[in-house]
Amino acid sequence: MITRFYIDNFKSLVNFDLELSKFTCLIGLNGAGKSTVLQALDFASAIMSGEVEKWLEKRNWNIKSLNSNLTNRNTIKIIIEMEIVSKHYRWHAIFNRAKQQCTWERLGCMNDNSALFGVDDGSYRLYQSMPHQNPILFQYTGSLLSQIKPDLLSDEIQEFKKRLIALRSLDLLSPHLLRQKSRKSDKGDIGMGGEQLSAFIHQLKSDQHNELVRQLRTYYPQVIDIKTTALRSGWIQLEVIEEYPSIRYGVQEIRVEAKHINDGMLRLLAILAQQYSPLETLLFDEIENGINPEAIEKVVDALVASPKQIIVTTHSPMLLNYMTDEVAKESVMLIYKRADGATHATRFFDVPSAAHKLESLPPGSAMLDVYLDQVAQEAERHHAA
């Protein structure tokens, strides 16, 4: 589980520090930088996998547009702290935009302050297997860890790397992409925008498939099955089978092709299907979009109980209302812009005025009953003091 994320010089994130829990919910006004936080985490993951260029391409972004207009620095600094089986690790990297690579890196165990890996001055060290300095004589993008043969990396390094790569931001999740037919893929996830949903569901094991149908039925009782069909052309088509009482036939089955399934059900299906992906950290932007309020409680319960680390952004008071106070106190983070334009984060219910509201209101109503900009100012005064 990622416990801390620090990034400097990524869009509006300047000297930005965020503590993360197993479930984290980012709230804040439009333009505060919530989605940017998700993108930045996804970017950190892309650096670790060495797929920076591909990542930029997918988003149709230019490397030049990554850095913040608020500073003149050229490099992007990232710190990720992760808890793996009660041990804490810290990866610290300086990403050079011009070279598209980390020119400085440190990975270490925080429990005993031991170093595991380092990059500095054109050379690298693997403290357990190759403790001396090794010159970097090859081209690479992102983290140098993406290029080193796994068998040279210690178990701890491999585990850290694997977990960071198994992070995906679904901030581009859209009904339009979810409706697409997709080709079989060995990637094992639904894709950044959900474009691989049909192929992903197609490769689920039958018990997973049945469980997915069962879960979907708790939201939409009329659903009796989800069918995926491999078409001759290699595309996978997704259909939902619904059942309705019929005067003529007793019961009537209706097959609904993905392109006609309602937005909310598709998004819910995508969110539910993620439990079977090999991904470990999942990021959803505006999780409540398209989902009717009646289903929100179950969505919250599913997210909080998920074995994966989940980070969501939301504007929905109802979504927050269905969190227990304990979950809300721990997981709701207010993202706001400071007077200088930099995005900042604070634990929402640690701010006294929000905490005071929580005494009488459920968490979402408390969020709605305060002015978020005033809470942000209060948090700033608190920091300054």
Place this chain on the structure above:
Amino acid sequence: MLHKLVVAGEGETDMGVCANQQWICTGQDFAPGAVALLLFKLIRQHLPDWNSDNLTAEPAAHLTFIYRAWLKEQSKANKRQVFVGKQVVKGFEVYFRHAVALAEYAKQHDQQMAAYFHDTDKHDWQTLRDAIKAGFRAAEFEQQGLAVVPKPTSEAWFICGVKANPYQHCAQLEAELSGNDRSPERAPKARLGECWDNPDYNRQDLCDLVETLDVTRIDMPSFNNLRDQVKIAIITLCGECRD
């Protein structure tokens, strides 16, 4: 007929305090505060004789007191609804929900009126009062639910009766006094102590003061509004009220 009413306030000097370590108390276990006594006096003033004869002079026998902590707990229960909107202005949902909870208690426990006290302080008086009334309305207890909202604080009502020219031009006090007790010049508590020549007054002193006040002569918009609400409640319960 009015026999019992339930009250909730901010602190022990306004609606009162329980002597039995409970969240809800009445009778001997309840020590009414100055605002509760003032309200009781105001109600008796307007009750028809046949009803006020049935009320003993001992307010605690007819009043049930609920701590705000209990209301807070009740308020949190409704997660399905979000009430902030045109009727309940952002920032005031807490008072709306407290009023709902108080009214629900009144309805379930055979209390004929419910009174929710909160100083205006630095809020907008109308918005606060309307949010409380909206809560009573939502619980279908609007006529019998009293929003007791002095402006800026309850001391303003007391000052009206003890200042140099008692009961004269009291409406001005609402504008003159500050809703903030830290404002040295216009702090209601300090001003009351000054007028009364008793800067260190305590809870009991306030209760004794209420004994001497003439509720018919307090002429302040926030108090008059309470008086109007009391009259409506009495008419709802008794079919008539004394002017």
